[in-house]
Amino acid sequence: MITFTVEGKLQGDIVRACVAGKEIEIGLMGSDYPTPEEVLLSSALSCMILTIYYIAKERNVKVNNIEGYIEGTMDPRGFQGDPEVHPGLLEVNYYITVESEDRRINEILEQSIKRCPLKDTLSRPVKINVNWDIRNGKENKT
Incomplete structure (x- = not known):
């Protein structure tokens, strides 16, 4: 772990x-x-690109270039308190271009979808714990 x-x-x-x-x-x-959502999306895109790179290197597949962008759709009404709308991202779309002459690149991309940690995290329920430490802001004097 x-x-x-x-x-x-x-x-x-x-x-x-x-x-x-x-x-x-x-x-x-x-x-x-950048907003928290943009930071999350930049992490998700970076994770996918690095996963492709890692698996290609692991399997000795030469990749000339990997680049792309990611889009996330959000309805701000959820963040603003509308109980009918989820406050977070509603959809995420990756757009990635990979340059490689190796015929095995499609296998690398299939494995990348399965093994990318943040794509996995975004696509399934994750246990979340929020631990609060509430202080009154006054110093304790003795």
């Missing part, structure tokens, strides 16, 4: 998150910062 940890803190109207020692700034829709 591997556990990944990301820390974050609200500063003004953005969250500063620390990922692998690197800081990223995440904001709300309409801000100058």
Whole structure:
């Protein structure tokens, strides 16, 4: 088992998150910062591209280039509190171009769909635990 940890803190109207020692700034829709949904989608796209690369390398299949984009559809009414609409992404579409002369590339792509960790995570229920630590903001003086 591997556990990944990301820390974050609200500063003004953005969250500063620390990922692998690197800081990223995440904001709300309409801000100058990527939204949590865009960060999730960039992670999902990167994961698929890296999975293709990893499996190709594992099987000694030469890949000249991998690039693409990803789209996620969301209805903001869910985030705004409409109980009839899910607040998260409703659909995710990958668009990936792979350049390779090796005939085995289709096998690599089939395996990538099966083995990509974030594609898997997005496509099935995941156990989520939220642990709250509520503080009153006053210092305890003795």
